[in-house]
Amino acid sequence: NLGEVANKYDVYTDNGGDKFRVVEQSDYCGLTGRCCCNPNHKLKLHVYAPEVSPKDEVMVFDRPCKCGQCCACCGCCQQEMIVNNGTGRDQVGYIKQPFLGGGFSPKLQVMERDGDDPYCTIES
Numbered sequence: 001n002l003g004e005v006a007n008k009y010d011v012y013t014d015n016g017g018d019k020f021r022v023v024e025q026s027d028y029c030g031l032t033g034r035c036c037c038n039p040n041h042k043l044k045l046h047v048y049a050p051e052v053s054p055k056d057e058v059m060v061f062d063r064p065c066k067c068g069q070c071c072a073c074c075g076c077c078q079q080e081m082i083v084n085n086g087t088g089r090d091q092v093g094y095i096k097q098p099f100l101g102g103g104f105s106p107k108l109q110v111m112e113r114d115g116d117d118p119y120c121t122i123e124s
Contacts, residue, residue, distance in 0.1 A: 006024040008021070008023050010022075018050045018051065019049070020047050020049055020050075021047070021048040021049075022045050022046070023045070023046045023048070024045055025045075025046060026042060026043035026044070027041075040065060040067070042064055045060070047059040047060070056086060059083060059084065059092070060084045061081050061083055062082045063080065063081040063082075064080065066078065078101065079096070079097040079101075079108070080094070080095065080096045080097065081095040083095065091113045093112060094111040094112075094113065096109050105123055105124060107121055107122065108121070109121050110122065
């Protein structure tokens with residue numbers, strides 16, 4: 001697979017303690033896999049809280065494959081991600097890239113599960 005593997009992340013508190021463990025689930029091959037569509041490939045991020053339970057998920061982020069690196073002027077290009085609770089069945093939030101993606105300063109809007117207005121905006 002030429003070294004392209006699903007990612008794993010450790011998220012720490014300000015004082016260096018373990019906060020979350022995040023494990024990516026994605027395919028290497030296929031029309032929506034990492035080898036063809038990276039960095040816009042389909043993926044799920046499974047979030048664990050080591051202090052609570054190293055085996056039970058606290059959140060699951062689900063991102064579909066999108067066309068990607070263009071101006072995000074239409075729905076097929078705008079990145080989005082559904083945020084579910086640890087069971088993966090109940091949606092708790094939604095993340096989307098706004099129209100034109102924030103231009104030269106990429107943005108993501110975080111929405112509540114029922115909301116159309118951004119709860120907050122993540123900017124680089």
